[in-house]
Amino acid sequence: MFNRCKKLFSYVVIASLLFAGGCGTITAGTALGTIGSAAATKAITHASGYGVQSPHSIIERVMPSVVTIIAEVQRKGPNDGTRSPQRFRKPGERPQRPQEQITPYQSGSGFVIHEDGTIITNFHVIANIVRYSETCRGELCTDGTLHVMFSDDSIYKAEVFNYDKVSDIAILKIINVNKDDKFFDEDEKIFPAVKWGHKPRLGGHAIIIGSPIGLDFSVSFGIVSSIDRIIPKAAPPFVPFIQTDAAMNRGNSGGPLFDADGEVIGINTLILTPPSREGVDIGNVGLGFAIDGQYAQKIVKRLESGKKISWSYVGLHFRLLDMEETKENGLEFGSNVIIVKVSQDGVAVGELRENDIITKMNDVVISHKTFATMIASLEPGTKITLEILRDKKIMNVDLVLGYRPE
Numbered sequence: 001m002f003n004r005c006k007k008l009f010s011y012v013v014i015a016s017l018l019f020a021g022g023c024g025t026i027t028a029g030t031a032l033g034t035i036g037s038a039a040a041t042k043a044i045t046h047a048s049g050y051g052v053q054s055p056h057s058i059i060e061r062v063m064p065s066v067v068t069i070i071a072e073v074q075r076k077g078p079n080d081g082t083r084s085p086q087r088f089r090k091p092g093e094r095p096q097r098p099q100e101q102i103t104p105y106q107s108g109s110g111f112v113i114h115e116d117g118t119i120i121t122n123f124h125v126i127a128n129i130v131r132y133s134e135t136c137r138g139e140l141c142t143d144g145t146l147h148v149m150f151s152d153d154s155i156y157k158a159e160v161f162n163y164d165k166v167s168d169i170a171i172l173k174i175i176n177v178n179k180d181d182k183f184f185d186e187d188e189k190i191f192p193a194v195k196w197g198h199k200p201r202l203g204g205h206a207i208i209i210g211s212p213i214g215l216d217f218s219v220s221f222g223i224v225s226s227i228d229r230i231i232p233k234a235a236p237p238f239v240p241f242i243q244t245d246a247a248m249n250r251g252n253s254g255g256p257l258f259d260a261d262g263e264v265i266g267i268n269t270l271i272l273t274p275p276s277r278e279g280v281d282i283g284n285v286g287l288g289f290a291i292d293g294q295y296a297q298k299i300v301k302r303l304e305s306g307k308k309i310s311w312s313y314v315g316l317h318f319r320l321l322d323m324e325e326t327k328e329n330g331l332e333f334g335s336n337v338i339i340v341k342v343s344q345d346g347v348a349v350g351e352l353r354e355n356d357i358i359t360k361m362n363d364v365v366i367s368h369k370t371f372a373t374m375i376a377s378l379e380p381g382t383k384i385t386l387e388i389l390r391d392k393k394i395m396n397v398d399l400v401l402g403y404r405p406e
Contacts, residue, residue, distance in 0.1 A: 058207065058262040059219055064192040065112045066256060067119060067148040068211040069158075069172070071126045109210035109255025110148065110172065111264065113300070115190045117156070117174030119148060120300060121254030122269055123163045126170055130160060146172060151217045162303040165406055166311050167239055168269060169291065169299050170254075194256060197263030199294055200224045206244040208268060208288075210255030222246025222286075224265075229289060230369055234270055237372035241289040242266040248288030257290040266290030312380045313404035315346010320368040321357065329357060329389060336389075337368045347402040352388070359394075360387035375401065 108125030112118065123130075129144035146158040156174045163170035174191065200206075204224045212218055226243035235241070242257060248271050257266035272287035302309050318337040326333040339356045342348050360366060361374055362385055378384070380403045385396055 053260065053262065055207070055221065058258070058260070059209070062194060062256075062258060062262045063151045063209060063217065065194045066209045066217065067110045067112065067150055068216045069108045069110045069119075069121055069125055069254060070147045070149065071108070071129045072145045072147070073128050107211060107214055107251055108253040109251065109268070111256040112191045112193045113196075115193050117158075117177065117191045118161070118304075119158065119172040119174070120267065120296070121170050121172060122267065123165050123168045123170045125254045126160055126163070126172070130163065148172065148174065149216065162306060162308070164299060164303060164309045166236055166309070166404065167291070167296075167299045168235065169267065169296060169303065171300065171303050194264045195262075196293055196297055197259045197261060197265045199292075200227060200242060200259055200265045202227065205260040206242075206246045206265075207258040207260070207262075208244075208246045208248055208252060208255065209258070210248075210252035210268060212247070212249035212251040214251060220247035222288075228292065228369075231270065231289065234289075236376070237369070238376035240292040240295050241270070242292055244288050244290065245286040246288060247284050247286075249284050252288075257293075265293045267293070267296050310380050311404035312375055312378050312382065312401035313346060314348050314375055314399065314401065315343035316348055316352065317341035317343070318358070318368065318371070329392065331357070331359070331389075335359070335365050335367050337366065337371055345405060347399050351397050351399060352386075353390070355390075357389040358386055359389055361385070363387075380404075 108121055110119045110121035110125070113120050126146065129146060146160065147155050148158050149155045157176040158172045158174050161171040161173045202224055206222045206224050208220045208222075209217060222245040224242060225245050227240075229241040229243045230237050230239075231241055242265060244257065244266075246257075248268055252268045255268045256264045257268055259265045268288065268290045270289040271284060272289070273285055299309070317340050319340055321329070321331065321333070321336050321338050323333055325338065326336070336357055336359050339352055339354055339358065341354060342352055358366060358371065361371060364370075364374070366374065375384075378401055380401050382401045383398060384401060385398050387394060387396055
C-alpha cells in the first residue's frame with residue numbers, strides 16, 4: 001500500500017521560502033483545541049509511563065529552547081542567474097517585478113541542545129548559505145548570514161559549525177552574545193537546552209513546535225503513527241523516520257518533535273502530500289516525518305567533532321524479494337534482497353550483477369532495511385563479504401567499501 005502511495009503523493013522538505021519582512025505572529029493552534037481550554041489542558045499520560053504533565057506546562061517549559069532560523073542571502077548586484085525563491089504574497093496582492101537587489105531568505109526551525117548556544121536543524125534549511133559560500137565568486141558574489149530568533153523575540157547571529165547532507169542534519173552555533181543579552185552569565189553563556197527522549201512507542205503523544213509558513217512558534221499535537229519508517233525516494237534507506245499526524249508544514253523543518261514529557265524524539269523533516277493542483281501547494285495531510293531522535297543523536301555526536309562524515313558506499317539499487325521469488329529460490333520471506341541495478345560509480349562493478357540475490361553480509365542474514373544500515377555503519381575502506389545466490393548457486397563476493405558521493 002505504501003509503495004502505491006508513493007506514485008500518488010510527493011515528499012516535500014519543509015523549509016519555507018520567504019522574503020525579508022515576512023515573519024508571522026505567534027500562534028498556538030493544536031489538534032486538541034486551543035491551549036487553555038478544558039480539552040487541551042487535560043493531563044496527558046505518556047505511553048512509556050514516565051510522567052503526567054499538562055500540554056500547557058510542557059509547552060511553557062520547552063518553548064524557550066526552540067528557535068526560528070533565518071538563512072539570508074544578499075545579492076550584491078543584478079541577478080546572477082541563480083534561481084530566487086518566490087515570496088509569499090498576501091491575499092489580493094499583485095506580484096512584484098523582480099528587482100536588481102533582493103534579499104531572499106529561507107526560514108526553518110531548530111532547537112538548542114547545549115547551553116552554550118549549540119543548535120540543531122536540517123541541512124536543507126541552511127543549504128543556500130552553504131551552497132553560496134562554497135560556489136560564490138567575483139563581484140556578483142552573495143553574502144550569507146544566519147540569525148536565530150527565540151520565542152521572546154530576542155535575535156542572535158549564528159554560524160554553521162558542521163553539517164551532513166546525507167542525513168540532512170546541521171549544527172549551528174550562536175556567536176554574538178554579550179553582557180547585555182538575556183542569556184549572558186558571568187562564567188558562561190547559558191541558553192535553555194532541550195533534553196533528548198527515549199525511543200517512542202506507537203500511539204504515543206507527539207508535539208511539534210516550529211515556524212510553519214512563517215508563523216513563528218506554532219504548536220500542534222498528534223500521535224506517533226509509525227516508527228523506523230524508511231523513505232527511499234526522499235532519504236537514504238538507512239535513515240529511520242518517525243511518522244506523525246501532528247500538523248507539519250513548510251517552515252517546520254529542523255524543529256523538534258517532542259513526546260508527552262517534553263523530550264525530543266525526532267527532527268521534523270518531511271511531509272507527504274498529494275500532487276499540487278494548478279501550482280497550489282496542498283500542504284499538510286497528516287503525514288509528517290521526523291528523523292528518529294536516537295539516530296540523530298549518533299549523527300550529532302559525530303558532527304560535534306568538527307569533522308565531515310564520510311559515508312561508505314557500494315553502489316547498488318536493490319529491493320526485497322516478493323513471495324513468489326522467495327519461494328522459487330527456496331529462501332525465507334522477509335530476508336534477502338535482489339539487485340536491480342549496479343551503479344557505475346560503485347565498487348560492485350564487475351563483481352555483482354542485476355538479479356543477484358544477496359543473502360548474507362559478513363555471515364549475518366540481511367533484509368532490505370538492515371543491509372543499508374549495516375553498510376552505513378562501516379567506514380569507507382572496510383572489507384566486506386557478501387553471500388549471494390546467482391543462478392541458484394551460492395557464492396561469496398569480497399568488496400572494499402568506497403566513499404558515498406554527495
